[in-house]
Amino acid sequence: MEKFDVVVIGGGPGGYPAAIRAAQLGASVALVEKEALGGTCLNWGCIPTKALIASADLYERMRNSAALGLKPGRVGYDYAEMNVRKNAVVARLTGGVTQLLKANGVETFKGTASFTGRNRLLVARRGHKREVQAGRAIIATGSESVRPAFIPRHPRVMGSRRFLDMTELPSSLIVLGGGVIGCEFACLAARLGVRVTVVEMLDDILMVLDADLRRALRRHMQEALRIRILTGEPMKDIDAGEDGVSGKVGGKSVKAEKMLVSIGRRPFTERLALEAVGLNTDETGALPVDEYCRTAAAGVYAVGDVTAGSTQLAHAATAQGIAAAENACGERPSKYETLVPSCIFTSPEIGSVGVSEAEAARGGLDVQTGKFSFAALGKALAAGEAEGFVKWVARRDTGQLVGAQALGPHATEMISEAAVAIRAELTVEELGRTIHCHPTFSEAWMEAAHAVHGECIHAAPKHG
Amino acid sequence: MAQAVLLPKLGQTVEEAAIVKWHKQEGDAVRKGEVIFEIETDKAVLEAESFFEGTLLKILVGEGETVPVQSVVAYIGKAGEKAPGKTASLKPATAAAQAAEPPAAQEPEPRRPAEDEPPAPASPPSVLPRRADTESRPASPPPRPPEPVPPPQPAPARRLFITPRARKLAEASVIDPARIRGSGPNGRILVKDVEAWLEANRYHERKITPAAKRLAAASKVDILTVRGTGLGGRITVEDVERSIAARPRPLSRMRQTIAQRLTRSFTTTPHFYVTVTVDMTDLLSYRQELKETGQSFTVTDFILEAVILSLREFPALNSVCDGSTIRWYESVDLGMAVGLDDGLVVPVIRNAGDLCMVELHDTAQDLAARAREGKLLPDEMTGSSFTVSNMGMCDVDNFHAIINPGESGILAVSSTRDEVAAVDGRMQIRARMKITLSCDHRIVDGTRGAMFVNAVKAKLEDTELWRSLTL
Numbered sequence: 001m002e003k004f005d006v007v008v009i010g011g012g013p014g015g016y017p018a019a020i021r022a023a024q025l026g027a028s029v030a031l032v033e034k035e036a037l038g039g040t041c042l043n044w045g046c047i048p049t050k051a052l053i054a055s056a057d058l059y060e061r062m063r064n065s066a067a068l069g070l071k072p073g074r075v076g077y078d079y080a081e082m083n084v085r086k087n088a089v090v091a092r093l094t095g096g097v098t099q100l101l102k103a104n105g106v107e108t109f110k111g112t113a114s115f116t117g118r119n120r121l122l123v124a125r126r127g128h129k130r131e132v133q134a135g136r137a138i139i140a141t142g143s144e145s146v147r148p149a150f151i152p153r154h155p156r157v158m159g160s161r162r163f164l165d166m167t168e169l170p171s172s173l174i175v176l177g178g179g180v181i182g183c184e185f186a187c188l189a190a191r192l193g194v195r196v197t198v199v200e201m202l203d204d205i206l207m208v209l210d211a212d213l214r215r216a217l218r219r220h221m222q223e224a225l226r227i228r229i230l231t232g233e234p235m236k237d238i239d240a241g242e243d244g245v246s247g248k249v250g251g252k253s254v255k256a257e258k259m260l261v262s263i264g265r266r267p268f269t270e271r272l273a274l275e276a277v278g279l280n281t282d283e284t285g286a287l288p289v290d291e292y293c294r295t296a297a298a299g300v301y302a303v304g305d306v307t308a309g310s311t312q313l314a315h316a317a318t319a320q321g322i323a324a325a326e327n328a329c330g331e332r333p334s335k336y337e338t339l340v341p342s343c344i345f346t347s348p349e350i351g352s353v354g355v356s357e358a359e360a361a362r363g364g365l366d367v368q369t370g371k372f373s374f375a376a377l378g379k380a381l382a383a384g385e386a387e388g389f390v391k392w393v394a395r396r397d398t399g400q401l402v403g404a405q406a407l408g409p410h411a412t413e414m415i416s417e418a419a420v421a422i423r424a425e426l427t428v429e430e431l432g433r434t435i436h437c438h439p440t441f442s443e444a445w446m447e448a449a450h451a452v453h454g455e456c457i458h459a460a461p462k463h464g
Numbered sequence: 465m466a467q468a469v470l471l472p473k474l475g476q477t478v479e480e481a482a483i484v485k486w487h488k489q490e491g492d493a494v495r496k497g498e499v500i501f502e503i504e505t506d507k508a509v510l511e512a513e514s515f516f517e518g519t520l521l522k523i524l525v526g527e528g529e530t531v532p533v534q535s536v537v538a539y540i541g542k543a544g545e546k547a548p549g550k551t552a553s554l555k556p557a558t559a560a561a562q563a564a565e566p567p568a569a570q571e572p573e574p575r576r577p578a579e580d581e582p583p584a585p586a587s588p589p590s591v592l593p594r595r596a597d598t599e600s601r602p603a604s605p606p607p608r609p610p611e612p613v614p615p616p617q618p619a620p621a622r623r624l625f626i627t628p629r630a631r632k633l634a635e636a637s638v639i640d641p642a643r644i645r646g647s648g649p650n651g652r653i654l655v656k657d658v659e660a661w662l663e664a665n666r667y668h669e670r671k672i673t674p675a676a677k678r679l680a681a682a683s684k685v686d687i688l689t690v691r692g693t694g695l696g697g698r699i700t701v702e703d704v705e706r707s708i709a710a711r712p713r714p715l716s717r718m719r720q721t722i723a724q725r726l727t728r729s730f731t732t733t734p735h736f737y738v739t740v741t742v743d744m745t746d747l748l749s750y751r752q753e754l755k756e757t758g759q760s761f762t763v764t765d766f767i768l769e770a771v772i773l774s775l776r777e778f779p780a781l782n783s784v785c786d787g788s789t790i791r792w793y794e795s796v797d798l799g800m801a802v803g804l805d806d807g808l809v810v811p812v813i814r815n816a817g818d819l820c821m822v823e824l825h826d827t828a829q830d831l832a833a834r835a836r837e838g839k840l841l842p843d844e845m846t847g848s849s850f851t852v853s854n855m856g857m858c859d860v861d862n863f864h865a866i867i868n869p870g871e872s873g874i875l876a877v878s879s880t881r882d883e884v885a886a887v888d889g890r891m892q893i894r895a896r897m898k899i900t901l902s903c904d905h906r907i908v909d910g911t912r913g914a915m916f917v918n919a920v921k922a923k924l925e926d927t928e929l930w931r932s933l934t935l
Binding site for chain 1: 673674675676678679700701
């Protein structure tokens, strides 16, 4: 039987960095992946959607480029070609991961892994089985789309993964679920001219965000992208047939050529045979871990979407994977980072990190905010991208920056500066005194920091 | 004309109280019956309402200040009116006047201050505690001597001799200069002393995040005393917060009272303890039976009643001893300990021996509910003659309680559990509960204590007794 110091189960953004980090630390490492290296993120999530969004974004900008003095002529697109490009990007990146694992001496097994006992794993593939011995195991099996029974099984009804395989766009689309995935796909399709209806059972789309961001995003989606957004009611009587998908939301009837189901993802632990190591999942199906990514079973770690309380973000899984690998290799125990910035690739983009205003209010934290609109920023106007704003959330007593949110051009890039500032426990004054290049979008952070104490140079003073 | 607002009289035994919060600020309009401030005695926090309509002209007693009852704490009058000065009006009514007369007539004419607008004579009293139901309560026995509680005494700050520049440097460095030895005349701390201190403590090797430094400065935490747990030992906000949490804080007045009374009792009263196990099986099924007929009693009700009946048989346990004399109380004024979020109060069921089961139940429920809401009046929490402390809901096997000062015993009631017990030579599962008497050994000897707890036990196990008391 082959022996490894560390066996990582799952080759996604949690698993493969864990494997590489463990190998860097001198461990003999095996990685088991049932489908494709890179996991959901690289193959059916973050990367392919961004490849398509890049095309959609440029298409939309070209169509609206008359305002910038361009004469683009007739602008069109070929979705099949966009898809080919997307696949090429994915192929290139998965190839990169394969190379990296190989270069670090990680042995990769194709198949599913299940525990057969303490320190033993069975790797199975199409009837072919082999058992490996694992000094430590890191579970990084991720999550899968939730598909409740009331949703009909029909080719016109699909999850995000199948949506990405389409080579042709429907003329109309229902997006069931107004969370991060739903809103990203809705914006993508709408920007390419698809008539989109978003149905969200909760009171608003993207309930994780503060109300001002939700308002701005919803306005843009409804007015500029012509997306129909129905919130506060579940979709009932869902029917899928030859002529499309239909249903009822409240009193309104909804109909479209296809439907995307994006009502959440659940931890994937199937076939792991966790009982063989005495592990149980919680009521949500997730694996509870401590701040060092340790599960209740000695020598078994878990990272990413499969863990309880996960943010379901690739970069959070990576941070956990690295911490777990270091802990599994007997480094000085390192806690995984809990300050996780998040990015939403809607139109406009959204970035957020740390404490939101609503969370501060719930937690009884006394905070002040400072906001700055891109409409007042030289670079944003010059670039013709003046929609949106950035916002700091700071403790009233010390001015400590505890949260930040951005909506607008490059918000997902810009949020990283805020993450650095918050993690370094900078104050409003420190950030406000940091010189930012002019003219750039990032200046908005500096101006918003000034705004916390009403000392903004480029905004009229507020009276009363 | 300006009307004087008085600190209300809070019952027989309370001589002073602290204003903990003003709901109105100077210049605010005040309506009749509106809550204008909150008072804290050593037992409770109460709201005081205005008897006048007008504008709050002047606040004389700030938040956190303790003054005798009936002191003038503020003036209410017409907007723009000048309030009388503080000097002439802060005089409390004399203790003799308080004891002799009802509040309405007892406020002496305030001496006229030598100012153009003298205050109106403050009669009737301008504020009353919101729950002013003192009159409706049955006559209470003469109050036992109150426990004088000294106000919290912060350690007097040692005057620090330090040059202004040295102080500035210490402040900018967020350190406490009191720990520095001064080399100037009279031990005055000079800039070079601060610098040497920083050097000796390797101050400049310390790393601290900007927000942590701000927080330390704002909360007066000496950053040389903070252990950094960030990357490379950097001091983070969390580290400073941990230091803040570990600082000594003054106890609440309630905790100070608890500390003072219980320490005195435990160190001056020789306690001894005797425990018995009570079989509650029959009583619990009888209680269920009563419940089905619409009569609802708590287990505590039965325990209280059993104690009341037993105290009649053993008056020595309903007494107080000072080491040379013993005094039997005339009535059973039963204290029942009620746990709060941070503290403990003992409301008193007056003349508990005169109450039937239903009255006892209602009184106990009312007192416990108001205790939890912090709405008890001070008088309702003083003068018990024996106390029951029930921790049955806390899942405990047994515990020993400390006798309340002025009493000679306290009964600690623990959780009822299903246990294997020998009944008529056979094993049975029975619901059993331990009760432990703590008593003052100067008055009660072992035999007597044992007899008392067994008397309580016998009553609780006697279903016929409960049938006769609840029908």
